[in-house]
Amino acid sequence: MKSLTKAYRPISWPTKGAGGDTGSWRTHRPVVDTQICNKCQICWVYCPEAVIDRQEITIDYRYCKGCGVCAVECPTGAISMEMEE
Amino acid sequence: MKTAQVIMDTGAHAAALAVKSARVDVVPGYPITPQTSIMEALAAMVENGELHARFIPVEGEHSSMAAAVAASAAGARVFTATSANGLLYMHEVLHMASGGRLPVVMCNVNRGIFAPWTLWADHQDSMAQRDTGWIQYHCSSNQEVFNTILQAFRVAEQINIPVMVNFDGFAISHCLMPLTLPSQEDIDRFLPPYEPEWRLDPAHPSSFSNVTNAPEYAPFRQMLSDDIMASIPLVKQAAQEYKDITGMWDGDTIDTYRLEDAEVVAFAINSMGAELRLSIDILRQQGIKAGLLRPRLYLPFPAEDIITALPQNAQVMVLDRNYNFGHPGGILASELKSVLFGRRNDITVKNRVMGIGGIDLTRQFMAAEIRAMMDE
Numbered sequence: 001m002k003s004l005t006k007a008y009r010p011i012s013w014p015t016k017g018a019g020g021d022t023g024s025w026r027t028h029r030p031v032v033d034t035q036i037c038n039k040c041q042i043c044w045v046y047c048p049e050a051v052i053d054r055q056e057i058t059i060d061y062r063y064c065k066g067c068g069v070c071a072v073e074c075p076t077g078a079i080s081m082e083m084e085e
Numbered sequence: 086m087k088t089a090q091v092i093m094d095t096g097a098h099a100a101a102l103a104v105k106s107a108r109v110d111v112v113p114g115y116p117i118t119p120q121t122s123i124m125e126a127l128a129a130m131v132e133n134g135e136l137h138a139r140f141i142p143v144e145g146e147h148s149s150m151a152a153a154v155a156a157s158a159a160g161a162r163v164f165t166a167t168s169a170n171g172l173l174y175m176h177e178v179l180h181m182a183s184g185g186r187l188p189v190v191m192c193n194v195n196r197g198i199f200a201p202w203t204l205w206a207d208h209q210d211s212m213a214q215r216d217t218g219w220i221q222y223h224c225s226s227n228q229e230v231f232n233t234i235l236q237a238f239r240v241a242e243q244i245n246i247p248v249m250v251n252f253d254g255f256a257i258s259h260c261l262m263p264l265t266l267p268s269q270e271d272i273d274r275f276l277p278p279y280e281p282e283w284r285l286d287p288a289h290p291s292s293f294s295n296v297t298n299a300p301e302y303a304p305f306r307q308m309l310s311d312d313i314m315a316s317i318p319l320v321k322q323a324a325q326e327y328k329d330i331t332g333m334w335d336g337d338t339i340d341t342y343r344l345e346d347a348e349v350v351a352f353a354i355n356s357m358g359a360e361l362r363l364s365i366d367i368l369r370q371q372g373i374k375a376g377l378l379r380p381r382l383y384l385p386f387p388a389e390d391i392i393t394a395l396p397q398n399a400q401v402m403v404l405d406r407n408y409n410f411g412h413p414g415g416i417l418a419s420e421l422k423s424v425l426f427g428r429r430n431d432i433t434v435k436n437r438v439m440g441i442g443g444i445d446l447t448r449q450f451m452a453a454e455i456r457a458m459m460d461e
Contacts, residue, residue, distance in 0.1 A: 010294040
């Protein structure tokens with residue numbers, strides 16, 4: 001294939017951040033209380049943006065849109081939604 | 086140059102033969118008069134094994150262009166054809182082809198638009214697609230249709246912009262004329278296999294035409310606009326190299342006849358351009374220094390070539406086979422005036438609309454019209 005470096009073509013390959021810095025859309029951020037979290041991974045299953053690390057249960061705030069699904073689904077109440085500054 | 090073959094054939098069949106020799110991969114199609122003969126011929130060629138392509142019969146022209154876009158995005162060389170209301174029905178997807186930077190080549194066999202219905206030629210259909218981001222050729226003979234389709238594939242694939250090859254319904258599409266067919270070897274030399282710069286491929290998942298925000302969207306549109314303008318040298322190069330290989334020449338961005346010393350210049354496109362040569366001869370016999378300037382390329386409008394070619398102080402008689410609704414007269418006249426403004430103040434532009442809905446434009450009629458326009 002020819003190089004597309006300088007050409008604008010409406011094609012995109014699935015890579016991290018291909019949709020831009022979607023974290024800028026967020027009004028509320030999910031915060032995980034590591035004292036309560038038992039790492040059951042339910043939040044990881046439900047996260048529609050795949051921004052939760054499966055092992056560490058940490059959130060990539062560059063791409064998290066702040067939808068709050070993780071906080072609703074968390075069975076232990078370990079995730080709270082906090083207003084962005 | 087290898088031995089060429091000369092046959093008698095219609096414009097529609099000449100188009101199908103060009104498409105076959107371009108070795109297309111996919112042909113989506115839907116019938117509409119007067120284009121149907123092209124699709125019939127291509128369907129038969131696929132059926133009897135002359136053309137190794139996938140023929141996709143669809144349920145309408147919107148789907149036809151959608152299939153063309155999809156096949157092109159998958160890396161195929163694609164051709165389709167339409168006319169009049171079929172072209173209008175495609176309008177939305179024409180934008181997807183150009184914005185998607187997909188080198189689809191399509192013949193539009195010019196026909197008037199409803200209402201009321203007409204089956205006969207005028208240029209309202211292709212002119213109504215002016216702002217879709219397609220390159221548009223308009224052809225004056227069966228041979229030029231054949232030659233231009235091959236040049237269109239080359240230009241489209243070089244700059245990733247779709248190209249529409251227009252010619253008049255019936256006068257060209259259904260009339261027999263001598264047709265020179267270059268050898269397949271020469272055509273292959275002129276038009277190498279298509280190598281897409283990217284393609285949709287299940288082995289390497291990707292998405293096509295995602296939603297963009299303003300800072301991302303604007304450069305796409307700017308680049309499309311810039312590249313359409315940048316196609317002019319490619320159109321010239323394609324015409325020249327086609328001539329070098331096959332010996333045939335229809336003009337590049339423009340075609341001229343007895344123009345050098347002309348005081349009165351006829352300015353028209355499509356089959357009118359062929360008939361007008363005879364009108365020019367009639368006017369010359371009457372002592373009028375007449376000449377012809379026929380844009381082969383309508384989009385991008387070949388402004389520089391027109392400005393350079395027009396003789397000093399010429400009266401330009403624009404014969405439009407379309408209406409520029411909301412303005413008096415036709416679209417070609419508006420286009421011409423916009424490029425001459427401030428550049429060639431010595432030129433006078435006069436305009437008449439004629440030949441609407443297939444009214445016959447004979448050499449005598451057009452010569453008389455030009456004569457009458459001189460006195461206006």
